[in-house]
Amino acid sequence: MSDRQKKTFVITRFDPDKDEVPKTQTYEIPVRPDWKVLDALNFIKDEVDGTLSHRWSCRMAVCGSCGMMVNGEPKLTCKTALSDYGDTVEVGPLSNFPVIRDLVVELEGFMEKFKAVKPWILRAKEKAPEEGVYRQSPAELEAFKQFSMCINCMLCYAACPVVGNEPDYLGPAAIALGHRYNLDSRDEGDAERNQVFREEGGVYSCSYANECSEVCPKNVDPAAAINQAKFLAVVDWAKSFVSPRSRKK
Template sequence: MSDGQQKKTFVITRFDPDRDDAPRKQAYEIPVHPDWKVLDALNFIKDEIDATLSHRWSCRMAVCGSCGMMVDGEPRLTCKEALSQYGDTVDVAPLANFPVVRDLVIEADGFMEKLTHVKPWIIRAKELAVEEGPMRQSPAELEEFKQFSMCINCMLCYSACPVVANEPEFIGPAAIALGHRYSLDSRDEGAADRNEIFRGEGTVFSCSFANECSEVCPKHVDPAAAVNQAKLNAVIDWATSLVLPRGGDK
């Protein structure tokens, strides 16, 4: 490292349930490269200074969804954020609104259960046989749901969501977007099932439309729009079922 190299201080939240009663902050001053992302700095600290630092990462190209953390108080994918946009001191903490396993690692099982709950798979009254070949889907039909299928399950939206903060059981933006994605898919016949789920407690009607989820989404999924649409569909479906008790399916 040359003497002229820029340095930054990383103030990192540390917590090891084997040793600590409560989270603490630990500061590391390190030389940084102008091309680095936030994740590169964490990996430098891990490799060169403190091997006990725990964080998740893998693809380092913003698609595996592992490395979400709070950077200067905002939920971010650390492999995507250029270090150059931050000041001399950078605060890194685990994603907000999740239980912490250790250091920068949060507990994700709750999200996995929420995801499963919305039935994020193609539902059909009668399964197609493979011999029938691929279904037709026009580019316009694909466009209907494509944006909501881009969710990488990074869970930044849960950290940003004020409802999740107060009501941890709220099923949350990503799960709703993914459930809604299947309901919008021309190949799916499960919208009524999911509307039923979305009329349940702690789902779409808990959303307060803060829109924070869409603002932090690193993949521009716009989960707030999905929640909005899902809410409307759940209501219409319910109203239709009052008029036509056996109707409501598409």
């Protein structure tokens, strides 16, 4: 324990059966220099207070479970080094989401938005597996690859000022996902998704704050996806007046 120093953690606690509003609880624990914020939470859960609830799993920044507010900023706690912080670290549930318990937030709203953008390949005619793969050049793959890297950690929703104002806004991750399929050379569903993008709460609700891309731990750049989607959705809409065929599609 000699390599350990003490740090104080101020953690938001909330049990809907007991508390009217969230409160904070303070824990002082010994930490190792290479620990992430998540390691400290797990130490508290295991050794100090078994009633603390938080979500986590892979601890390697790919499952997307452990997004929380750390000193007021949305962070993936398994990727956030304690050494970047001072003696006191505040940890709370992600902003802009209803809180279920302690650091656990409600994801059902997001799951509906996720489904709304039809995140699957849409084609008029599908191939059987026996007919082999679709050809896709490395350049065609590159066109959407970045937007396929989202781990659904929800940091962008916690950072987005529009999500806070407008709960029905599709939000950065869902739009980036829909846009990813629109850009996929194997997909033909862009007209359907653009329809969704143009509806109320769609891409045009975005107010260009760019916070989503600032906080994204995987460099997905959802703000770029939203801006591209705004353009493509309006072009698609304009086209529907010129060519009746594209309207039907």
